[in-house]
Amino acid sequence: MYIINQESGERKAVEVLPVSGSDLKRVNKTRYFFNWKPLMESCRLFKLVIKGADDILGLMALIDHPAEERTEIKLLTSSKENVGKGKQYDRIAGCLLAFAAREALGLYEKNPCISLLPKTNLKQKYIDKYQMIDGGRQLYLEDNPLMDLIERYLL
């Protein structure tokens, strides 16, 4: 799994790890856009870091729905310097989404699935960028399209 430095084109190996209590002390709205602390109770939180480094470049909150064999991406963001035109690294969100897909694959034997609830105006954009499938109000990935995402970002 790697991200790409937009300026140099250099690939950096990254890993996604659980967020600890001490990590949360460093997570603020200025750099990570949203209030993450309340999600610690209801979600599994993960951070994306360059291998061997400490700086958090992306965050994601997951909710598992075992009865539906589904993992929901409740919230996800790249850090502020990795958003928009002048972003430093590319592929952070894709790597996090693919990690969620891999989690679902490990958790659910038969029909693993990931889903997200998009803002209405962004729905088609997620379909275009990540080949997500229209599930009505929500978007999802399962079976071979889920594997496409994993292979694109994790292998």
Add this chain to the structure above:
Amino acid sequence: MKKKLIDTPLTDDEIVDAMVPPVALTATEKNEADLELAGFRKVRRDALGKDEQQLFQLRKLRVQLEEYINTDQFQPEKNFGFFLGQYIKAAKRKQVEFAKDVDIHRTTVTNLLKHRKKPNDSLMIRLEIHSGNTIPAIDWFKLHEMEKGYEIRTSKSLREKERAFVKHSLDVLD
């Protein structure tokens, strides 16, 4: 078009490229959205052909195999035979059928599965072709290489056996 998101002006593309922002739904609305999603998924599952299901199983196995290889930590129970067994299962073949498919004797399949025989290059290439190139031969080779490395590093019996053929070993201090 620029949109205001937490004091940061971003286009829709830039948002989708970097985040999944929260959407506020009531509990009832969320339940309805979940039920709706379950309905869409059921329709899709029911329409999924056997070939697509099989491809999904093979791709899952490839991910498991490549992640395992990348750990570079060989576990004796996860040897070539183990993954070959998983492959035969994912390919929905009986051992006899698989043996015929790749033109090897059924006893050879049994011996490979029970770790009594090692794979050769031909078998690894045949496995790649059999999987429709879903699982590359290099993955099987790396798995075999991992196993070989483990044996070389840890085998006491091999060391005892080969000691008899070595004379005048160097007396080197650690």
